[in-house]
Amino acid sequence: MGIRIEKTEAENFHKLDQIINRYKAQEGMLIRILQKSQEVFGYLPPKVQAYISQEVGIPISTVNGVVSFYSLFSQEPRGKYTIRVCMGTACYVKGAQEILDAVKEEIQIGVGETSMDKLFTLNASRCIGACGLAPVMTINDDVYERLSPADIPSILYDYIKTHKKAKVTH
Numbered sequence: 001m002g003i004r005i006e007k008t009e010a011e012n013f014h015k016l017d018q019i020i021n022r023y024k025a026q027e028g029m030l031i032r033i034l035q036k037s038q039e040v041f042g043y044l045p046p047k048v049q050a051y052i053s054q055e056v057g058i059p060i061s062t063v064n065g066v067v068s069f070y071s072l073f074s075q076e077p078r079g080k081y082t083i084r085v086c087m088g089t090a091c092y093v094k095g096a097q098e099i100l101d102a103v104k105e106e107i108q109i110g111v112g113e114t115s116m117d118k119l120f121t122l123n124a125s126r127c128i129g130a131c132g133l134a135p136v137m138t139i140n141d142d143v144y145e146r147l148s149p150a151d152i153p154s155i156l157y158d159y160i161k162t163h164k165k166a167k168v169t170h
Contacts, residue, residue: 003051013051015040020055030058030066034073043074071125079114079121081139081159088127090134095148099135100124102149106156119163120156 005013019036023029033052038044044067053060067073085091085100100122104110107120114121130136133145137155144155 003047003054012040016048016051017055020052024056030056030063031070034063034067038073043077045075071123074121077114077118079117079119080163081119082121082123084123084125084128084138086126086128086130086134086136086138087124088131088134090131091127091136094134096135098149099137099147099152102152103137103156106152119160 016037019033019040023032023036026032030052033056034044037048037052041048046064049063049067050060052058053063067075083103085096085103087096087100091099100111103122107115107122109115109120109122111122111124125138128136128138130143130145133143135147137144137147139155139159144151
């Protein structure tokens with residue numbers, strides 16, 4: 001059974017073919033293919049999972065099982081910036097819940113949701129291994145340490161400002 005690819009999706013599926021061809025023969029290739037595919041599509045919708053399943057010869061249930069198991073993967077569209085508030089024990093004891101509440105209030109979304117402008121996705125994560133810096137929050141690859149709720153508005157404003165500048169220059 002073929003998967004119908006719309007014209008608007010053709011470029012991304014072409015990139016997906018390149019990813020599959022590059023990693024298909026490697027051991028443990030499924031996770032690598034899923035990671036790279038998520039970079040292309042922004043998330044892993046059922047259609048992409050089905051395509052990967054078909055092209056690498058792995059049952060769709062196995063592909064979806066891996067996607068569902070790892071918090072790294074998303075089956076829903078994500079924002080440009082993914083905010084992760086560490087809820088590990090050290091962070092929690094030092095105020096991670098207050099940090100999470102401050103982020104929720106500032107961008108008006110709940111955990112697991114993406115803002116309407118597709119700028120932010122909010123996640124509460126398990127321990128990220130930076131207990132000495134607690135409480136910790138990451139935004140994409142940036143790490144913010146020893147936070148207080150008062151720090152949140154200015155941190156988020158920097159991302160909003162950067163996004164607006166990028167839109168103006170394009």
